[in-house]
Amino acid sequence: MSTRIVVVGGGTAGARLAQRLPVTLLGEESHAPYNRVLLADVLAGRYAPEVTAVPGTREPARLGVRAVRIDRAARTVECADGSLVGYDRLVLATGSNPVLPPLRGLRGALPAGVHPFRTLDDCLELRSVVRPGVRAVVIGGGLLGVSAARALAALGAEVVLTQQGERLMERQLDVQASALLREHVESLGVEVHTECRVSGLRQRDGAVTAVELADGFVLNAQVVVLACGVRPRVALAREAGLDIATGIVVDDELRTSDPYIHAIGDCAEHGGRVYGLAGPALEQADVLADLLLSETATAGAPAPTDSGPRYTGTRALTRLTLGGAQPLDLAAFGEATARPGDDVVQLTDATRGAYRKVVVRGDRLVGGVLLGDLAAVGALARAWEGDEALPEAPLLHLLTHDGGS
Numbered sequence: 001m002s003t004r005i006v007v008v009g010g011g012t013a014g015a016r017l018a019q020r021l022p023v024t025l026l027g028e029e030s031h032a033p034y035n036r037v038l039l040a041d042v043l044a045g046r047y048a049p050e051v052t053a054v055p056g057t058r059e060p061a062r063l064g065v066r067a068v069r070i071d072r073a074a075r076t077v078e079c080a081d082g083s084l085v086g087y088d089r090l091v092l093a094t095g096s097n098p099v100l101p102p103l104r105g106l107r108g109a110l111p112a113g114v115h116p117f118r119t120l121d122d123c124l125e126l127r128s129v130v131r132p133g134v135r136a137v138v139i140g141g142g143l144l145g146v147s148a149a150r151a152l153a154a155l156g157a158e159v160v161l162t163q164q165g166e167r168l169m170e171r172q173l174d175v176q177a178s179a180l181l182r183e184h185v186e187s188l189g190v191e192v193h194t195e196c197r198v199s200g201l202r203q204r205d206g207a208v209t210a211v212e213l214a215d216g217f218v219l220n221a222q223v224v225v226l227a228c229g230v231r232p233r234v235a236l237a238r239e240a241g242l243d244i245a246t247g248i249v250v251d252d253e254l255r256t257s258d259p260y261i262h263a264i265g266d267c268a269e270h271g272g273r274v275y276g277l278a279g280p281a282l283e284q285a286d287v288l289a290d291l292l293l294s295e296t297a298t299a300g301a302p303a304p305t306d307s308g309p310r311y312t313g314t315r316a317l318t319r320l321t322l323g324g325a326q327p328l329d330l331a332a333f334g335e336a337t338a339r340p341g342d343d344v345v346q347l348t349d350a351t352r353g354a355y356r357k358v359v360v361r362g363d364r365l366v367g368g369v370l371l372g373d374l375a376a377v378g379a380l381a382r383a384w385e386g387d388e389a390l391p392e393a394p395l396l397h398l399l400t401h402d403g404g405s
Helices: 012-020 036-044 121-131 143-154 175-187 234-238 280-297 376-388 395-399
Strands: 006-008 024-027 067-071 074-081 084-086 089-092 095-097 114-116 135-139 158-162 191-193 198-204 207-213 216-222 221-226 231-232 249-250 262-263 268-270 316-324 328-334 342-347 353-361 364-371
Touching: 006 012, 012 024, 012 280, 036 143, 067 234, 114 121, 121 221, 135 143, 143 158, 143 175, 143 221, 143 316, 158 249, 175 191, 175 316, 175 328, 175 364, 191 328, 207 221, 249 262, 316 376, 328 376, 353 395, 364 376
Parallel strands: 006 024, 006 089, 089 262, 114 221, 135 158, 135 221, 158 191, 249 268
Antiparallel strands: 067 074, 074 084, 095 231, 198 207, 207 216, 316 328, 328 364, 342 353, 353 364
């Protein structure tokens, strides 16, 4: 391939593209591309850091080097060390940054003991300071916060999980599933506080000592983990004059407002949506790889065509495994909370701690939740991702991998 493809970012999306195409990959982190989904297991000690390495990627041209400027006219990327990298196609896979909440005591540099949980370095730093008996407070009860709390508990820390919303993982789970998840998290020794707003941090000699809640309650803490979500990393694109909404705006060819620049993964916004999940990032990378290969076959012309690879969005399924004496598997997709007129089927097995639910609107499967028993998840995922009319059969068959018998 004669087309010079430069990828900025060595996360999930960038690494996948590097598996598919010969590219120059500029990775800001010093580590080779790795799977962020496994970071909680590394923190818990279940996996060694090297297990997270993405297999099959070509050796990146440079690691530990930050891209600081795009010259669209010259088609070059300037790096922090002053070097220039030329491109015919530039792919921005800059990912996202952790959200730092507006708390008293959290301005400028993070106090000692306060950690984001986004990168492998974050994970390794946390691992180095957490010991049995350490008092740790996790701020944020979404997918990332629950994963972090589970991992810290596995290390023997005394963990408190705080969630501003009414329940854990409220974006993915319905009320019953969230209640079951909370029971499981608490069975791991984690103290859970919902409807609980953190207002500030207390420090002594530059190190965190406690977390203050809006109601005046104080949680002593030697370690604080920030798991308050992420936002697309768009500064490089904005400074280059590309169209930005929440993320870098792309079309169905994952092309930005500059026809020679694409964006994929957590930094990209397609159809008004930023996904922030591994599944969509991988799908976007695959579509873009096919697109660039097809352009290469037509002399690299960047103009849109009437046919060829297109990205039309991803119907993303969330999966999580929580460890402990009795591990819990969880899967959620689509709309887990029914609207008036929807058909709902739920199966609960209190003895096995299993919960399964699907929501059907008309003749379409629109969402579901499974905890404890994921035997039916494959069939459900296919029915949902295909967005096709369901067969005329009892809804019970959707939740039973044996056809409901």
